[in-house]
Amino acid sequence: MQGITCIGLGKTYRGGIEAVSPLDLNFSSGRTTALIGPSGCGKSTLLRLIAGLEEPSVGDVRVLGQSPAEQRRRAGISVAFQDPSLLPWLTMQSNISLARKLARKPPDPARVARLIGLVGLGGFEKVRPAALSGGMRQRAAMARALASDPQVLLLDEPFGAVDELTRRQLARDLSPLWKSQGTTTLLVTHSVDEAIMLSDRIVVFSPRPARVVADLEVPYAAELGDGPEFRSLKDKVLTVLSASAAMAK
Amino acid sequence: MSSRMISRRGLLAGGAFGALLAGGLTRAHAQTVQAGFQLSWLHSVQFAGSYLALENGWWQESGLQVSLLQGGPNAPVEPPVVAGTALVGISAADYAASAIEQGGDFRIIGVAMQKNPFVIASLPANPVNVPADLQGKRIGMAIANTPVLKALCSLNNVDFNAITIVPTQYSAQPLVSNEVDCLLCWETDLPVAMAMNGIKAVTMLMADHGYSLHSQTYITTRDSLASRRKDLVALMAGELRGWQAYHSDTDAAAELTLRMFPDAGLDLATQKLQAKRQVPLMFSDLTDANGFGWWSDESVAANIRTLALLGHKVSPDLWDRSILDEIQAG
Amino acid sequence: MRTRDWLAVLLGPVLLLIGWQLLATGLEGKALLAGPVEVLHWLTQNIGLVARALGRTLGNAALGYLAGNLIAIVLTGIGILFPKLLGVIGGLALVLFCLPLIATGPILRSLMGQGEGPQITLAALAVSYTSLVTLLTGLRAVPSAWLDLVHVYGRKRFAELWFVRARAALPYLFAGLQIAAPAAFLGAMVGEFTGAERGLGVLTIRYIRALDVAALWGISVVATVVSIMAYAAVGMMARLVLHDLPPVVLLSSPASGRCGKGRFRDAVVLVVAVLLLWWGGIRLLGLNPFLAKGPLDVAAALTWSAEASESRAALFLAFRQSLGFALPGYLIGLGVGAGLAMLLVLVPAVVPLIMPIAVALRAVPIVTTAPVFVLFLGRGATGTITLVAVMVFFPALVACIHGLRQAPGQVLDVFDVYAAGPFRKLLYARIPAMLPALFAAARMSVPTAVLAVTVVEWLTTGRGLGSLMALSASTSNYRMLWSAVFLVTLFSVLSHAAVASLERHVLRIYAPEQVRQ
Known part of the structure; x- marks a missing residue:
């Protein structure tokens, strides 16, 4: 099976804190899946397990048929972290091109320039991160994640510090970039709106340790936003979320 | 021979710094033999007799290339003498006695200061x-x-x-x-x-x-006494001539000291006074009769008594007059 | 800078000069203190002599500085690429750094013969440890997210080092280079005590004996000014290269997050490595057994030989004396450093007054100042304790200032909301935030305090371990000398470890992010 497959995947930290209880999940190739759930439920840990930044305590992950480590070696994965983590000594532009260097891909100034334009940072190419606002840094980090043409894109609340209007605009402008390339994308978010607008599927998690409490397909009509389809889906997600939160108490 | 082996090995070990030193150690001439002479303190008129010997080529004449190794607060005399880096070192009877107690095989072959300073x-x-x-x-x-x-x-x-x-x-x-x-x-x-x-x-x-203790004594190892006798004789003969010259004109000796070591921070007037003051400690009727560096058997006995008071037990063998005898014999 | 700022900067040094002159005038005839006028006169009279000596010492210091830092950089690189070796590399560097100069000097001289070798080597030794520690800190002081970024693309340690760590460590490299500058100068001067022909160290010895107070103070002033200039020059270079200021402090985290078992393993490996190097080094370098005593000789001298109990008694007496000076000096230095840092944060106006003096005190080479200090404060406990405190106080001051400023802005905002005054802010927010910095300084100052106390004892007071080592060397008692070296080094390393363990406990509460895996 292609895509991203988690088989009995679980993570328990030292001291017995269980971040992810064993999960069986498959994310199909070329689709965008939103992972949604209360804070601290283990979504970010799941993302890190898939990126191979952490070793699972139990179970296994396959990314496009390979282990995360092999997939990383082929530079198939990109991550936009919750914290933009730009390198302070590089200009915004160099931070973005750094991704291609790290991925051992030839420089592509045209693509970098286009990404900078798409995230609305034109004119700030030579500015260092310290002089950018929080939202601008997150947009740069997003551009960096896309710069290396990844096959798998992991987005960890990439627009957390961006205002609502810009967020919608970014979603509209950027999602075609990965959707048109057939990139397998996972998006961790708190915003139900964002989840519906950007993804083909929404997986809702319970409070920690994360279990799947709902797995919903997003019809194309809902993605367009604000119609009745959108509202009914949003209601559904919110109901599931509050029900599982109530159960946890 | 063994001395050179050791310094070579040291050089290799010194690695990066070796290159810096190499310049200083490769000036051996074909016919001359090298000998290190470890002084007990910083350069000053205290060692002016040796400077005179060096300046006038009295060692060179007998085929000896002497390098004067300055001492200092962190430069003990005995190790280079044991290791052979220095053929002769300037020590004192009490230091020589404790070095022997610690397993060093030293002999006193000359006494510069008959009277303890x-x-x-x-x-x-x-x-x-x-x-x-x-x-x-x-x-x-x-x-x-x-x-x-x-x-x-x-x-x-x-x-x-x-x-x-x-x-x-x-x-x-x-x-x-x-x-x-x-x-x-x-x-x-x-x-x-x-x-x-x-x-x-x-x-x-x-x-x-009553405090009889030879000071500024010339020490060497028994090994060297056996294997480098000729060099020892040449070195001490040069010393004798140098200190005789010193005795005849201490002011000139002080001036030479300043000329040879302009960067040592020495003051001419001080050096002249010091040069005069050490004369009574170094020269006496005894040295006038037998030459500089000589000592009497009575003074050895007195030294052994003083050393006993200082907690050292030594035998008269510590003093070895054979080199001075050889010089006197010509 | 505006004129007023300039005036503020100049005020400290000017007051210092005036105070110095007044004191010198008051003490005239006691052969204690030469005033600035007298010193200046001596310096102009002897300008050529001083310039030549300075040139020699500075040249050796520069070579040692280069070599020492290069070694530190290479070792750091190895440690980062092979983290398993890190504990042992750091430990060996610490052991080398803790070796008392009194013992290393003659050994180096007998290895290297005449020339500049020992001076350069001692300068290199004096800088390599601090540079290593700072660099390692810098290479580790990287947010884990930056490393994740590298790992996401499937890259390993080398890319980590190349793209992230090396650049992130630059400010730390410069901070290390900055403190290393005066240290190299000091190392070169001490190296000259082993029988060098020329240099400021040689002149110092000369003038102590000659009662030449003006010359002694003149040399001290020159050495201090040069050290400060070297310190400032590296700082300026850092500003040019980095665009921003280098961190003034080296907050290395203690032996990182190794677990107890890993630390124990490292310690065992380190002990074995030290003993092997000690034993093998003597054979490999062909050191004469009269001078060079191996681990077995020392063990015999301290346990089963006939004079063992006598030697132990002598050693422990000296050890007690040294500890009696070192410990109060160390604690006072840390206390004064922390206290002054708090004062500077509460009353920022005095910063330009205090800082130049503090920097000067740090940069002053202890071998020229130790005799001068002791002349001044007497040969009793006061002089020695003061000198140890002076050596310890500056790193503590700088670290604590940095730490006090670390209190997160939002925490301070919370205090502002409740209109808490600066004093309460200090007590409840800044001091807790300062603790990690204070402990880092405390750990790094352990070898410094030991160095200071042994040098003062050696050069001036004639008591304690420093004097015992000097005396043992002069009476050829090399068994005792090596035993003392062993004891001093062991004590330094163990105290370092003890402070580090205390530090870990403190960090777990006050800066948990620094003890992560």
Whole structure:
């Protein structure tokens, strides 16, 4: 099976804190899946397990048929972290091109320039991160994640510090970039709106340790936003979320 | 031979720094033999006889290339002599005795200072003229020299407990500022420094009160005595000529010292005074008769007595006159 | 800078000069202190002599500085690429750094013969440890997210080092280079005590004996000014290269997050490595057994030989004396450093007054100042304790200032909301935030305090371990010397470890992010 497959995947930290209880999940190739759930439920840990930044305590992950480590070696994965983590000594532009260097891909100034334009940072190419606002840094980090043409894109609340209007605009402008390339994308978010607008599927998690409490397909009509389809889906997600939160108490 | 092996190995070990040193060590000439001569302290007129020998080529004449190795507060004399880096070193009878107790195989082959240079220095207003004057006084000295003071006391029936020892660094300052009444120091350094600063000091030479201990002695190993006899004779013969020349004109010796070591921070007037002051310690009727560096059997016996008071048990074998004998024989 | 700022900067040094002159005038005739006028006169009279000596010492210091830092950089690189070796590399560097100069000097001289070798080597030794520690800190002081970024693309340690760590460590490298500058100068001067022909160290010895107070103070002033200039020059270079200021402090985290078992393993490996190097080094370098005593000789001297109990008694007496000076000096230095840092944060106006003096005190080479200090404060406990405190106080001051400023802005905002005054802010927010910095300084100052106390004892007071080592060397008692070296080094390393363990406990509460895996 292609895509991203988690088989009995679980993570328990030292001291017995269980971040992810064993999960069986498959994310199909070329689709965008939103992972949604209360804070601290283990979504970010799941993302890190898939990126191979952490070793699972139990179970296994396959990314496009390979282990995360092999997939990383082929530079198939990109991550936009919750914290933009730009390198302070590089200009915004160099931070973005750094991704291609790290991925051992030839420089592509045209693509970098286009990404900078798409995230609305034109004119700030030579500015260092310290002089950018929080939202601008997150947009740069997003551009960096896309710069290396990844096959798998992991987005960890990439627009957390961006205002609502810009967020919608970014979603509209950027999602075609990965959707048109057939990139397998996972998006961790708190915003139900964002989840519906950007993804083909929404997986809702319970409070920690994360279990799947709902797995919903997003019809194309809902993605367009604000119609009745959108509202009914949003209601559904919110109901599931509050029900599982109530159960946890 | 073994000496060169060791310094080569040292060079290899020195790695990056080796290259820097190589320049200094590869100046051997075809016919001359190299010999290191380890001095006991910084360059000064204290070693001017050796400078005269070097300057006048008296070692060169007999095919010996002598390099004078300066001493210093962190440059003990015995290790280079044992290791062979230095053929001869300048030590003293008590240091040689303790080195032998620690397994060194040394022999004294010449004595530059027949009289030990230790003095009790005091100010004229509150003088120490004889050992008995020490009672009730505060003396500034290094704690390490306590056995020296004890020996002086027992030689002269002075109550050691009636003296207050104030540990001081080696400087005349505590005496000048009246922190102590007297100092244990060398005749040729602190009193000279005081004189140059216009302060007159009273000095009581301990050698005049039974403290017999050869100082500024030439030491070498028994190994070298056997294997490098010719070099030792040449080195000591040069020394003898150098110090004879020194005796005839101490001012010239002081001037030469300054010429040879312009960067040593030496002062000509001080050096001239020091040069004069060490003459009575080095030259006597005995050396006039037998040549510089000579010692009598009686003085060896007296040295052994003093050394016993200092806690060293030595036999007269420590002194080996064969090199001086050979020079005298010509 | 505006004129007023300039005036503020100049005020400290000017007051210092005036105070110095007044004191010198008051003490005239005691051969204690030469005033600035007298010193200046001596310097102009002897300008050529001083310039040549300075040139020699500075040249050796520069070579040692280069070599020492290069070694530190290479070792750091190895440690980062092979983290398993890190504990042992750091430990060996610490052991080397803790070796008393009194013992290393003659050994180096007998290895290297005449010339500049020992001076350069001692300068290199004096800088390599601090540079290593700072660099390692810098290479580790990287947010884990930056490393994740590298790992996401499947890259390993080398890319980590190349793209992230090396650049992130630059400010730390410069901070290390900055403190290393005066240290190299000091190392070169001490190296000259082993029988060098020329240099400022040689002149220092000469003038102590000659009672030449003006010359002694003149040399001290020159050495201090040069050290400060070197310190400032590296700082300026850092500003040019980095665009921003280098961190003034080296907050290395203690032996990182190794677990107890890993630390124990490291310690065992380190002990074995040291013993092997000690034993093998003597054989490999062909050191003469008269001078060089191996681990077995020392063990014999301290346990089963006939004089063992006597030697032990002498050693422990000296050890007690040294500890009696070192411990109070160390604690006072840390206390004064922390206290002054708090004062500077509460009353920022005095910063330009205090800082130049503090920097000067740090940069002053202890071998020239030790005799001068002791001349001044007396040979009793005061002089020695003060010198140790002076050596310890500056790193503590700088670290604590940095730490006090670390209190997160938002925490301070919370205090502002409740209109808490600066004093309460200090007590409840800044001091807790300062603790990690204070402990880092405390750990790094352990070898410094030991160095200071042994040098003062050796050069001036004639008591304790420093004096015992000097005396043992002069009476050829090399068994005792090596035993003392062993004891001093062991004590330094163990105290370092003890402070580090205390530090870990403190960090777990006050800066948990620094003890992560």
